[in-house]
Amino acid sequence: MWFGTVRRYPTGWVGYLRTVPHHIAGLGQTFLPTAPADLPPIGIDVVHHTISADVVTNGRPVVLAVRSRCDNTVLAQSTVTAQTWTHVTMAFDLTSPACASGVRLDLQSSNDRSGWAMIDNVADAFSYVGDGNWIDSADPRVQRTGSWATYAGATDVGGNHLVGLAAGANLTVPFTGTRARLLATVDVNLGLADIYVDGVKVGTADFYAPLRQDGVVVYDTGTLPAGNHVFELRTTATKNPKSTSIYTVFDALLLPAEGQ
Numbered sequence: 001m002w003f004g005t006v007r008r009y010p011t012g013w014v015g016y017l018r019t020v021p022h023h024i025a026g027l028g029q030t031f032l033p034t035a036p037a038d039l040p041p042i043g044i045d046v047v048h049h050t051i052s053a054d055v056v057t058n059g060r061p062v063v064l065a066v067r068s069r070c071d072n073t074v075l076a077q078s079t080v081t082a083q084t085w086t087h088v089t090m091a092f093d094l095t096s097p098a099c100a101s102g103v104r105l106d107l108q109s110s111n112d113r114s115g116w117a118m119i120d121n122v123a124d125a126f127s128y129v130g131d132g133n134w135i136d137s138a139d140p141r142v143q144r145t146g147s148w149a150t151y152a153g154a155t156d157v158g159g160n161h162l163v164g165l166a167a168g169a170n171l172t173v174p175f176t177g178t179r180a181r182l183l184a185t186v187d188v189n190l191g192l193a194d195i196y197v198d199g200v201k202v203g204t205a206d207f208y209a210p211l212r213q214d215g216v217v218v219y220d221t222g223t224l225p226a227g228n229h230v231f232e233l234r235t236t237a238t239k240n241p242k243s244t245s246i247y248t249v250f251d252a253l254l255l256p257a258e259g260q
Contacts, residue, residue, distance in 0.1 A: 052089040054121045055080045062117040063108040136252040137162045144171045157252035164248035167237035177255045182219040184249040187212040191239035191246030196232035208240035
């Protein structure tokens with residue numbers, strides 16, 4: 001299976017570099033090598049990354065590089081001399097097991113002391129390849145009641161996700177297996193949902209986060225008896241005190257391979 005997401009670090013200004021010959025300036029941006037802490041592994045074998053950033057220089061060459069935090073190996077790099085803001089992308093694969101410390105994004109100067117560079121809008125788009133299955137928001141097994149809206153997203157499983165707009169925006173998803181994980185977006189304006197399995201409330205999913213992030217596992221059922229089950233999300237119109245609204249999100253229900 002595969003699915004993807006985008007993380008931004010942060011949404012605004014990132015950094016400035018005044019060049020010193022052969023100096024490496026770490027920007028403090030760490031990208032985890034496999035599943036991030038809030039996205040438990042589900043039989044993941046390979047992660048395809050595309051790290052991107054907007055960069056501008058004064059015309060002197062600067063190298064934007066992705067390095068392993070374990071052994072400082074350069075995994076991808078791009079030389080930039082553009083004097084207007086330029087979008088730079090670098091793609092690479094990481095195979096599990098990988099360096100648990102992740103990778104970092106660096107700027108490295110050339111021999112010229114007169115150069116400078118600025119960097120902004122750092123993002124990491126990535127997709128997972130591994131074992132398992134999923135049910136996305138367009139699957140006919142996803143049955144909705146109440147007020148829902150459908151939105152397209154480049155990193156959504158199946159290309160779309162659902163947003164519950166008010167209390168009573170509920171959905172059910174029948175599935176067969178031993179575990180299910182709710183994949184969604186988290187953001188500053190998202191609320192809480194009660195989660196039921198086989199008609200019994202098992203917990204609450206919190207969709208709030210101070211920065212938007214797509215492709216987050218917001219609820220994990222844990223191990224269930226093998227067989228047929230019904231996953232249910234109920235929008236409650238309640239929220240984290242820091243959130244500005246009560247919307248909920250459904251991107252996909254991930255069904256890990258047995259034992260994952």
